[in-house]
Amino acid sequence: AQSVTQLGSHVSVSEGALVLLRCNYSSSVPPYLFWYVQYPNQGLQLLLKYTSAATLVKGINGFEAEFKKSETSFHLTKPSAHMSDAAEYFCAVSEEEGGSYIPTFGRGTSLIVHP
Amino acid sequence: DSGVTQTPKHLITATGQRVTLRCSPRSGDLSVYWYQQSLDQGLQFLIQYYNGEERAKGNILERFSAQQFPDLHSELNLSSLELGDSALYFCASSVAYGRVYEQYFGPGTRLTVT
Numbered sequence: 724a725q726s727v728t729q730l731g732s733h734v735s736v737s738e739g740a741l742v743l744l745r746c747n748y749s750s751s752v753p754p755y756l757f758w759y760v761q762y763p764n765q766g767l768q769l770l771l772k773y774t775s776a777a778t779l780v781k782g783i784n785g786f787e788a789e790f791k792k793s794e795t796s797f798h799l800t801k802p803s804a805h806m807s808d809a810a811e812y813f814c815a816v817s818e819e820e821g822g823s824y825i826p827t828f829g830r831g832t833s834l835i836v837h838p
Numbered sequence: 839d840s841g842v843t844q845t846p847k848h849l850i851t852a853t854g855q856r857v858t859l860r861c862s863p864r865s866g867d868l869s870v871y872w873y874q875q876s877l878d879q880g881l882q883f884l885i886q887y888y889n890g891e892e893r894a895k896g897n898i899l900e901r902f903s904a905q906q907f908p909d910l911h912s913e914l915n916l917s918s919l920e921l922g923d924s925a926l927y928f929c930a931s932s933v934a935y936g937r938v939y940e941q942y943f944g945p946g947t948r949l950t951v952t
Contacts, residue, residue, distance in 0.1 A: 751897070755938045762946070765945055765946075766840060766842070766928055766930070766943030766944050766945050766946055767881075767928070767930075767943040768840070768943065769940050769941070772938065774938050774939070790909070810936060813881060817938065820894065821893070822893070822935060822936050823886055823893050823894040823935045823936070824935070824938050824939075825871075825883050825886065825894050825896065826941075827883070828880060828881040828882075829880070830880045831880065831881070
């Protein structure tokens with residue numbers, strides 16, 4: 724069974740500072756991993772995904788994540804935070820089951836950006 | 839704008855009632871997913887349809903049911919509603935299944951059960 728743990732329900736950074744959102748996963752097979760962002764009153768939007776190609780994945784809005792199998796981690800980073808990055812971020816893991824890939828989501832991390 | 843539409847945006851109803859949530863996928867997408875987002879449970883997968891047929895089932899209660907119609911829109915029916923059913927319900931769509939296709943999420947329907 725797959726599961727996702729996001730460390731820290733809230734992360735607070737200053738504008739221009741490094742953003743680091745942590746995600747650890749558990750999966751019985753090589754997983755597919757995702758980061759989604761949810762802005763207030765909106766649905767989720769895919770930031771990036773890992774599908775067993777390059778371990779360093781670049782996404783939209785300057786975000787990237789690195790898949791580390793030995794640490795079962797898929798942390799999300801951005802070198803310099805913008806005010807517009809304030810949102811809820813979800814890590815998800817997906818395994819193949821009956822021909823479908825259904826993501827299991829973490830509980831989310833709220834990113835707060837201070838001016 | 840993801841291209842996925844959901845109606846209504848907000849729904850307030852009483853315990854014991856039945857409601858129907860509607861979702862129209864992106865043009866060309868054949869697969870539809872339903873999710874429930876609540877403070878207690880987080881974001882939970884409920885059910886997936888592909889081209890009218892059920893493909894995968896998650897933590898969907900027996901009081902809940904869904905279907906996908908020939909025009910590919912989908913409806914999620916929630917009956918005998920309880921206070922704990924209050925949540926955001928998201929629909930997402932993707933091109934197909936069988937590979938890791940990107941899911942596009944709608945804006946959600948906020949259900950409040952009083």
